[in-house]
Each structure stands twice: as structure tokens, then as C-alpha cells.
Amino acid sequence: MQSRQGRQDREDFSPGVTGGPVAAAGLDEMTAAKLWGNPCWLTYRLNYLALRYNVPLYNWVERTYGLSRPEYVVIYSLGLKDGALARDIANSSGFPQNTLSRAIQKLVGLGLIERTADDADRRCNVLRLTKEGRALFEESLPRFVDFEHMMLEALDEDERKTLSALMAKLVLASTGWPGRIGREESSQEKANS
Amino acid sequence: MQSRQGRQDREDFSPGVTGGPVAAAGLDEMTAAKLWGNPCWLTYRLNYLALRYNVPLYNWVERTYGLSRPEYVVIYSLGLKDGALARDIANSSGFPQNTLSRAIQKLVGLGLIERTADDADRRCNVLRLTKEGRALFEESLPRFVDFEHMMLEALDEDERKTLSALMAKLVLASTGWPGRIGREESSQEKANS
DNA sequence: ATCATATATTTCCAAATGGAACTTGTTTAT
DNA sequence: ATAAACAAGTTCCATTTGGAAATATATGAT
Incomplete structure (x- = not known):
């Protein structure tokens, strides 16, 4: 029963999410790709949910x-x-x-x-x-x-308690995250207007 | 053993987070207030974590x-x-x-x-x-x-799997959230420049 | 004491932003 | 078939933005 519905030939990056939501109701294909086929699932969902509120x-x-x-x-x-x-x-x-x-x-x-x-x-x-x-x-x-x-x-x-606790863990760990990333140049040209 | 350390006379709004992190190491008092004494704990943490990444x-x-x-x-x-x-x-x-x-x-x-x-x-x-x-x-x-x-x-x-699943639940539910909030006027004056 | 350094805030200004109008093309209703 | 409504994308332009310099004050080193 293969779905043709925009499913990518790409590994699933979302831990703990079963295949179901890939053919997500009400989400366009690109949003679905960013939500379910994105190696940065956490940060995209953070930004996405924050936006839906802000x-x-x-x-x-x-x-x-x-x-x-x-x-x-x-x-x-x-x-x-x-x-x-x-x-x-x-x-x-x-x-x-x-x-x-x-x-x-x-x-x-x-x-x-x-x-x-x-x-x-x-x-x-x-x-x-x-x-x-x-x-x-x-x-x-x-x-x-x-x-x-x-x-x-x-x-x-x-679930709310669990989510609150997990996000609190991340926040407490965040004091150890860098506020800036090292400044070495890349192999790409610096492309400014 | 009452801490004076900036703890407010305010209920704790963070479900599932024990008192420990209130006197949070490395977080200034206002950030701590927004993280642990904020009725909108979810959305502040979303924005905060998104920012620490973006x-x-x-x-x-x-x-x-x-x-x-x-x-x-x-x-x-x-x-x-x-x-x-x-x-x-x-x-x-x-x-x-x-x-x-x-x-x-x-x-x-x-x-x-x-x-x-x-x-x-x-x-x-x-x-x-x-x-x-x-x-x-x-x-x-x-x-x-x-x-x-x-x-x-x-x-x-x-925990990663759990977090991923809980955030996915929110995202899937988000198709039912309003993109705009009703437009009636408030009792406050509209205060522009 | 004096000078360099750090911090809180403000000002300056070139650039980015985004609402609204506009252009082009498509769909729907009559 | 025609007109209204809708949709993708662009342009216009007044406003906002934020990096950097300036200002004012405080702290630390010699």
C-alpha cells in the first residue's frame, strides 16, 4: 500500500513519530518536508510553533x-x-x-x-x-x-508535565551553548551583492 | 529554608518542574522569571530555545x-x-x-x-x-x-523520542489554531505615536 | 590618582522590512 | 463568453531595524 502522497525517498529524521503524519492533513508539502523530513526536526518545530503563537x-x-x-x-x-x-x-x-x-x-x-x-x-x-x-x-x-x-x-x-520538564532540561543546558559560532572562512566564495 | 534569591510570591506555573532550577545557575533574574514564573511557559521556552539556535x-x-x-x-x-x-x-x-x-x-x-x-x-x-x-x-x-x-x-x-512525539502532536493540532485573533476594540485607548 | 577597560543606554544611519497596491494569469459564477 | 474573484509574484515606499559609534558612568590596574 505505497502512498504516492509526496513521501520522500529519504530517511525519517523524526524520532518517535510513526509514519502516520507524513501525509499530514492540512499541511502543504514543503511544511510537511520541514516537519517530518528535516534533520533539524527540533529547531524547525520550535520555530514553527513559536510562529503559530507569535x-x-x-x-x-x-x-x-x-x-x-x-x-x-x-x-x-x-x-x-x-x-x-x-x-x-x-x-x-x-x-x-x-x-x-x-x-x-x-x-x-x-x-x-x-x-x-x-x-x-x-x-x-x-x-x-x-x-x-x-x-x-x-x-x-x-x-x-x-x-x-x-x-x-x-x-x-x-504529557504537558513531560513536555514542560523536557523543555526545562534544554533551557537549563542552554547556558552551555555557544552564542556564536567560530569565524573561519569556508571554501565557498563570500557572495555579497 | 526560604530562599531570598529572587523567588517571587507567585504561583509556580511550570508543570512537572521541581523547585530546583528556580535559582538557576547562569540565568539572570528576568530570564528566570520568564522561564519559571510565566503563565505562558510553553511559548516562552519555544521562543527562547529557538533564539538560542537561530x-x-x-x-x-x-x-x-x-x-x-x-x-x-x-x-x-x-x-x-x-x-x-x-x-x-x-x-x-x-x-x-x-x-x-x-x-x-x-x-x-x-x-x-x-x-x-x-x-x-x-x-x-x-x-x-x-x-x-x-x-x-x-x-x-x-x-x-x-x-x-x-x-x-x-x-x-x-527523552528525545518523547519530545519529538509531543512536539509533533502540537504541530499536527496546529492546523486548528486561528491565524488571527478577533478584532474587537479593547477598553484601553489605542495609543499610537 | 590616573588611565584603560567594561557596562548601560542612546543616537546615527544605511539597509531591511512588510503592508498595500499593482501586474499577470487562472478560476468561478452567471 | 464575460466579469468578478482569486492567486502568484513584484514593486513601492514609509517605517523599522540593528550594527556601530557616541555618551555617560563605573571598575580595575598600575
């Missing part, structure tokens, strides 16, 4: 509050940990400092956060949500939580 | 080949599934069509891919790697695979 939610934030993704990330970050520095938000979010600097300026102007110089170290600006900023955080948070709960509906409670 | 690798691609992320994504996509359309790459990668259109033009100019009109449907341009393009793909792929393997070193073989 796009609708940050789009909703933009339409609802007129805030860009980095701007909302500042709000969310302070919602979880108030009184932090721009640097902390940069490190934990991956947005560059200058992008966050602009976001912070705009949020201060909107009265959603306040920025006070730290007297102990005058380079540092301590950031806090204002009452309005916290109201926005608390109003918007349920959308994010609900969407995540919807994503997790596919798993039962045990 | 940043060093696409940075390496840029330095080594002078290709931007969307440009390399085209190469990688065709490496996995040759003879696809720009649309397929857009759908499977999340990059907008126009960004990919420019990337494709540059890659054609560099001789790394070729673009031929489909006679059956003349709107469509079938994309294929050239010999040089495939060489670049095959030379660069091991970097990506090696990095992913390094990420997975934290897990044993059973």
Missing part, C-alpha cells in the same frame, strides 16, 4: 493597543518582573538594546512605564509599570494564556 | 556566505524540497512573500538557484537549487545538524 498574538496587540512587538515585550517583561533594567529585557527577549531603548522611550511617553535612574549605579535606569501599564498587562495577559492553553489542549496533563 | 547559526551564515536569513531559508527550503514555489517557502517559513521575492532575485543573480515558469500555471515560478546552491546547502547543513545535536545532548534517547 503572529496572531502580536498582531492582536498591535491592532488592540497600537503597540509593536518590542513595545509589548517591555510591558510583558515588567509585568513578570517589575523594576528591571533595559538590559535584562534585552537578554531575556533577544531584542537588541537600541530597539528596546526606543520602545521604552515610547512607553514612557505614553505613560505606561516609568524610568528612574538608579542612584547606586547612575548608568542604570530602573523600569516600572505605571498603574496604566499594569492595567494593560493584566487586560492583555489572558489572551496570551488562553492561546497557550488552546495549544496545549492536544496534550493530556501527563 | 542567532548563532544565521549569524554564522551571514559571516560565512554573506546571505541574510531569508536568503538562506530559501536555500534550506529547496535543499529539503526542490522544485517548490516562493509561496511554499513563505507558508512554511513565515517570511512574507515580498521579502522572499527579493531573496530569490538575489539568489538567482548569484547563481545559487534557478527559476523557471511553470507551463501548467504561468503565474508560478518553480525554484530549484543549482549545483552551486546545493553545494552550499550541503556544506552548511552539518553546522545546523551539529548544533541541534548539541542541544539534544541534554536528553537521552528516550
Whole structure:
């Protein structure tokens, strides 16, 4: 019973996934190839799932509050940990400092956060949500939580615990991963416009 | 034995993760808050892990080949599934069509891919790697695979299978998730520039 | 004390980005 | 058969982005 349905003559790189989903319902062939025929199955699925979350939610934030993704990330970050520095938000979010600097300026102007110089170290600006900023955080948070709960509906409670634990293991190991890869030149020409 | 170490008076949102990693070695307080004190534990960990992979690798691609992320994504996509359309790459990668259109033009100019009109449907341009393009793909792929393997070193073989299966479940369920969230206005003012 | 080094943040600016309009070609409805 | 609707891809252009330099402050070495 050979399927012709786009199945590749390629080893299956997905450990623990039986053949079933290859002829995936609702997924185009290239997405299927990236999901099931990709030696980097983990990182593609990470990016894919992150995207399926980020796009609708940050789009909703933009339409609802007129805030860009980095701007909302500042709000969310302070919602979880108030009184932090721009640097902390940069490190934990991956947005560059200058992008966050602009976001912070705009949020201060909107009265959603306040920025006070730290007297102990005058380079540092301590950031806090204002009452309005916290109201926005608390109003918007349920959308994010609900969407995540919807994503997790596919798993039962045990599976959620297992997934949480496995991802936590990866995150804890991540402090040992390089933030940059060695800089030697390749045999290919460097091809710039 | 109460720790003062930045632990919040906040419920622990991470199912299946014991208290240990809260005082996480090598993670700053805000990252720890986002990882262990975040109601959206899944999606933050997805984004966090994706970032720890994307940043060093696409940075390496840029330095080594002078290709931007969307440009390399085209190469990688065709490496996995040759003879696809720009649309397929857009759908499977999340990059907008126009960004990919420019990337494709540059890659054609560099001789790394070729673009031929489909006679059956003349709107469509079938994309294929050239010999040089495939060489670049095959030379660069091991970097990506090696990095992913390094990420997975934290897990044993059973755990990898479990993680793969759980993420596959989420991906298969994702066809039912909305790509956009309802557009009603909020009680907050719309705060633009 | 002084100077080099490191850090937090901001500013500058060339380049990338992406929404929207446009072009070309195909499908569907009447 | 014709027109509306749809789809792939490109172009336009105002905005965003992020690397690098600049600024201000702090730390460490001599």
C-alpha cells in the first residue's frame, strides 16, 4: 500500500513519530518536508510553533493597543518582573538594546512605564509599570494564556508535565551553548551583492 | 529554608518542574522569571530555545556566505524540497512573500538557484537549487545538524523520542489554531505615536 | 590618582522590512 | 463568453531595524 502522497525517498529524521503524519492533513508539502523530513526536526518545530503563537498574538496587540512587538515585550517583561533594567529585557527577549531603548522611550511617553535612574549605579535606569501599564498587562495577559492553553489542549496533563520538564532540561543546558559560532572562512566564495 | 534569591510570591506555573532550577545557575533574574514564573511557559521556552539556535547559526551564515536569513531559508527550503514555489517557502517559513521575492532575485543573480515558469500555471515560478546552491546547502547543513545535536545532548534517547512525539502532536493540532485573533476594540485607548 | 577597560543606554544611519497596491494569469459564477 | 474573484509574484515606499559609534558612568590596574 505505497502512498504516492509526496513521501520522500529519504530517511525519517523524526524520532518517535510513526509514519502516520507524513501525509499530514492540512499541511502543504514543503511544511510537511520541514516537519517530518528535516534533520533539524527540533529547531524547525520550535520555530514553527513559536510562529503559530507569535503572529496572531502580536498582531492582536498591535491592532488592540497600537503597540509593536518590542513595545509589548517591555510591558510583558515588567509585568513578570517589575523594576528591571533595559538590559535584562534585552537578554531575556533577544531584542537588541537600541530597539528596546526606543520602545521604552515610547512607553514612557505614553505613560505606561516609568524610568528612574538608579542612584547606586547612575548608568542604570530602573523600569516600572505605571498603574496604566499594569492595567494593560493584566487586560492583555489572558489572551496570551488562553492561546497557550488552546495549544496545549492536544496534550493530556501527563504529557504537558513531560513536555514542560523536557523543555526545562534544554533551557537549563542552554547556558552551555555557544552564542556564536567560530569565524573561519569556508571554501565557498563570500557572495555579497 | 526560604530562599531570598529572587523567588517571587507567585504561583509556580511550570508543570512537572521541581523547585530546583528556580535559582538557576547562569540565568539572570528576568530570564528566570520568564522561564519559571510565566503563565505562558510553553511559548516562552519555544521562543527562547529557538533564539538560542537561530542567532548563532544565521549569524554564522551571514559571516560565512554573506546571505541574510531569508536568503538562506530559501536555500534550506529547496535543499529539503526542490522544485517548490516562493509561496511554499513563505507558508512554511513565515517570511512574507515580498521579502522572499527579493531573496530569490538575489539568489538567482548569484547563481545559487534557478527559476523557471511553470507551463501548467504561468503565474508560478518553480525554484530549484543549482549545483552551486546545493553545494552550499550541503556544506552548511552539518553546522545546523551539529548544533541541534548539541542541544539534544541534554536528553537521552528516550527523552528525545518523547519530545519529538509531543512536539509533533502540537504541530499536527496546529492546523486548528486561528491565524488571527478577533478584532474587537479593547477598553484601553489605542495609543499610537 | 590616573588611565584603560567594561557596562548601560542612546543616537546615527544605511539597509531591511512588510503592508498595500499593482501586474499577470487562472478560476468561478452567471 | 464575460466579469468578478482569486492567486502568484513584484514593486513601492514609509517605517523599522540593528550594527556601530557616541555618551555617560563605573571598575580595575598600575
